Amino acid sequence: MMISTVKNQVDQINIEHKSLTLIQGVNEGLKTMLQEDENVLLLGEDIGVNGGVFRATDGLQKEFGKRRVIDTPLSEAGFVGTAVGMALNGLKPVVEIQFLGFIYPAYEQIATHVTRTRSRTMGHYSLPMVIRAPYGAGVRSPEIHSDSVEALFTHMPGIKVVCPSNAYDAKGLLIAAIEDPDPVLFLEPMRLYRGKRMDVPAEKYSIELGKGTTIQTGEDVTVFAWGAMVPIAEQAANEMKEQGISCDVVDLRTLYPLDKDMIAESVQKTGRVVIVHEAHATGGVGSEITSVINDTSFLYLKAPIERVTGFDVPVPLFAIENDYLPTTERVKEAIKKVVEF
Amino acid sequence: MKEKYPLMTVVDEKGTLVSEHYQSEVKEEQVKTFYYNMLRLRTYDKKGKALQRQGRIGTYVPFEGQEASQVGSALALNEEDWMFPTYRDHGATLTFGADLDRLLLHWNGRVEGCVPSLTKKIFPAAIPIATQLPHATGAAMAEVYKGTNNCSIVYFGDGATSEGDFHEGMNIASVFKAPVVFFNQNNGYAISVPIEKQMNSETIAQKAVSYGIPGIRVDGMDVFAVYLAVKEALDRARRGEGPTLIEAVTMRFGPHTTADDPTKYRDQEKIDEKRERLDPLSRVERLMKNLNMWDKDWIKNMEDEIETELNNAIDRMEAFEKPNPADMFDYVFEEPTWTIAEQKEALLGRIG
Numbered sequence: 001m002m003i004s005t006v007k008n009q010v011d012q013i014n015i016e017h018k019s020l021t022l023i024q025g026v027n028e029g030l031k032t033m034l035q036e037d038e039n040v041l042l043l044g045e046d047i048g049v050n051g052g053v054f055r056a057t058d059g060l061q062k063e064f065g066k067r068r069v070i071d072t073p074l075s076e077a078g079f080v081g082t083a084v085g086m087a088l089n090g091l092k093p094v095v096e097i098q099f100l101g102f103i104y105p106a107y108e109q110i111a112t113h114v115t116r117t118r119s120r121t122m123g124h125y126s127l128p129m130v131i132r133a134p135y136g137a138g139v140r141s142p143e144i145h146s147d148s149v150e151a152l153f154t155h156m157p158g159i160k161v162v163c164p165s166n167a168y169d170a171k172g173l174l175i176a177a178i179e180d181p182d183p184v185l186f187l188e189p190m191r192l193y194r195g196k197r198m199d200v201p202a203e204k205y206s207i208e209l210g211k212g213t214t215i216q217t218g219e220d221v222t223v224f225a226w227g228a229m230v231p232i233a234e235q236a237a238n239e240m241k242e243q244g245i246s247c248d249v250v251d252l253r254t255l256y257p258l259d260k261d262m263i264a265e266s267v268q269k270t271g272r273v274v275i276v277h278e279a280h281a282t283g284g285v286g287s288e289i290t291s292v293i294n295d296t297s298f299l300y301l302k303a304p305i306e307r308v309t310g311f312d313v314p315v316p317l318f319a320i321e322n323d324y325l326p327t328t329e330r331v332k333e334a335i336k337k338v339v340e341f
Numbered sequence: 342m343k344e345k346y347p348l349m350t351v352v353d354e355k356g357t358l359v360s361e362h363y364q365s366e367v368k369e370e371q372v373k374t375f376y377y378n379m380l381r382l383r384t385y386d387k388k389g390k391a392l393q394r395q396g397r398i399g400t401y402v403p404f405e406g407q408e409a410s411q412v413g414s415a416l417a418l419n420e421e422d423w424m425f426p427t428y429r430d431h432g433a434t435l436t437f438g439a440d441l442d443r444l445l446l447h448w449n450g451r452v453e454g455c456v457p458s459l460t461k462k463i464f465p466a467a468i469p470i471a472t473q474l475p476h477a478t479g480a481a482m483a484e485v486y487k488g489t490n491n492c493s494i495v496y497f498g499d500g501a502t503s504e505g506d507f508h509e510g511m512n513i514a515s516v517f518k519a520p521v522v523f524f525n526q527n528n529g530y531a532i533s534v535p536i537e538k539q540m541n542s543e544t545i546a547q548k549a550v551s552y553g554i555p556g557i558r559v560d561g562m563d564v565f566a567v568y569l570a571v572k573e574a575l576d577r578a579r580r581g582e583g584p585t586l587i588e589a590v591t592m593r594f595g596p597h598t599t600a601d602d603p604t605k606y607r608d609q610e611k612i613d614e615k616r617e618r619l620d621p622l623s624r625v626e627r628l629m630k631n632l633n634m635w636d637k638d639w640i641k642n643m644e645d646e647i648e649t650e651l652n653n654a655i656d657r658m659e660a661f662e663k664p665n666p667a668d669m670f671d672y673v674f675e676e677p678t679w680t681i682a683e684q685k686e687a688l689l690g691r692i693g
Binding site: 067072073075077079080081082083084085086087088089090091093105106108109112113115118119120121122123124125126133157158181182210256257260 | 423452453455456464465468469472474475476477478479480481482483484485486493505506508509510512514516601613668671672673674675678679680681
């Protein structure tokens with residue numbers, strides 16, 4: 001026993017790390033799985049020679065060839081549908097939707113086939129496939145490019161929805177998503193693509209889907225966030241420390257299925273909740289988190305749950321997108337409100 | 342355009358070979374195989390309509406008139422090929438090897454019937470329109486990746502050509518030279534909308550030009566022509582030359598579904614008149630009589646055999662085990678998520 005423990009420790013020390021941005025984490029995750037499993041292949045617009053409009057697939061066609069990294073026609077429904085045919089016939093396609101706001105042509109394929117095939121065939125056919133899509137506002141993109149419509153998919157039975165907020169999670173969650181036997185929508189916060197670097201193991205690892213992570217521990221308030229809102233929530237929590245208020249900041253990482261246990265545990269400790277998301281308020285994932293709290297922790301609540309979200313309007317053109325997005329100030333006000341209730 | 346895409350016919354309405362060139366296509370065994378399969382479909386289809394009227398199954402989708410298109414195309418396939426049908430192509434699936442019991446269960450609202458076969462590669466019928474075209478493309482590309490020479494055939498109607506997925510599936514298949522046969526059954530109506538209101542082009546076959554692939558227009562009431570056209574398209578696909586679009590010009594003699602009343606939008610008497618002339622089964626019957634192949638005993642035995650097969654299957658459908666509500670929860674994901682597990686427990690707790 002002793003020997004193996006020592007060996008593990010030595011291994012830990014020797015693990016090679018790379019300092020990566022979130023988008024490099026995505027690239028590493030894809031590369032790892034292309035190396036690992038010959039059935040994995042990538043499809044999307046401009047992902048080959050060009051390496052993707054954000055460079056998420058940079059260098060992968062060169063390394064793995066045109067058969068594994070496929071530049072498709074400009075045809076979201078077409079290549080998601082093609083991926084359905086590939087997945088049911090033994091391949092593991094990972095498709096890139098250039099921006100989440102352009103997933104709508106493929107919505108029918110996702111709603112009527114991607115998410116239903118296992119169910120309607122009682123498992124005779126299944127579709128292990130991943131749909132990757134950069135999402136969100138805050139980078140002065142043109143219209144439609146800034147949409148954050150995860151709730152359209154968390155509401156839809158038959159697909160898991162994942163959203164990392166950093167390079168380490170991006171790689172580990174993407175590997176888990178590709179290895180998952182069922183379809184996964186993998187949302188990438190483009191606002192964080194080239195943000196802070198992180199040490200990421202060079203080797204393969206995965207992070208279990210459906211599990212959040214507590215990135216800051218506190219006693220007074222729980223702040224839930226994911227994707228691009230995680231740094232906002234974290235910053236707000238840090239600034240509230242000056243006022244003597246400490247927060248649990250929970251990065252949910254998977255939006256369906258939610259990490260019920262983690263939500264309940266934190267809420268039962270703090271009794272006060274702020275939910276932050278950049279998607280529209282009505283019918284957003286925040287409403288579902290509220291329901292989970294209602295079901296698990298109602299009697300622990302010391303104040304009504306506060307939501308800090310985007311508004312029930314189309315994401316505006318970028319001249320006023322910062323007015324649409326939740327800010328550190330808005331999150332701090334919400335934290336204060338639940339504490340002072 | 343109709344001159345550019347002439348209707349390919351092998352056996353005409355009178356049951357005569359249009360050219361000596363096709364002599365080898367009407368060997369007795371082949372002729373009888375075609376007739377048997379079409380009669381089997383016709384009988385099955387009649388029973389389906391009757392069962393619906395008697396309230397013994399749900400809404401049924403008849404295909405009477407399209408037997409030649411469905412039998413000819415299905416019999417052209419190899420065992421290992423893929424089939425992507427629509428809800429009206431259960432005749433083609435049955436001919437290809439779908440399990441009759443499963444088809445009947447499907448019409449009875451049972452999920453067990455959604456997979457037409459556990460052995461043949463037949464995807465569950467597409468219920469949305471044209472979504473199956475990209476699936477056929479993807480499955481065919483995967484066959485190429487595996488190094489086989491298996492193909493996909495995908496069925497769709499005239500209405501489907503107006504959908505975006507028609508274009509997207511054909512376009513991607515043509516770009517990657519995927520081994521797919523795009524098999525269109527142009528039966529003239531998408532529920533109530535006639536073909537001339539569906540498209541401004543004279544034929545469906547001509548749409549192939551847009552994709553740089555062959556477009557073939559075939560007499561969909563002529564099982565021999567359909568079989569040959571599909572066989573040639575499959576051979577072409579297996580040679581790595583890419584997809585083909587086939588338009589089988591056919592007719593739906595009856596309603597869109599058993600919930601539809603076609604007299605609202607067309608003169609059924611005219612359809613019945615055409616039927617006299619064009620019925621695909623009558624055509625083979627005339628051919629067989631012309632060739633002295635029509636054997637009354639053979640027909641009688643075959644009718645009895647089909648009747649028995651179908652009646653036994655209907656009995657099994659009606660005696661099939663009661664549906665299990667747990668089924669709706671158990672196959673959404675490989676492992677149920679906690680929300681589904683909780684909901685299942687709550688429902689089963691209520692109903693015991």
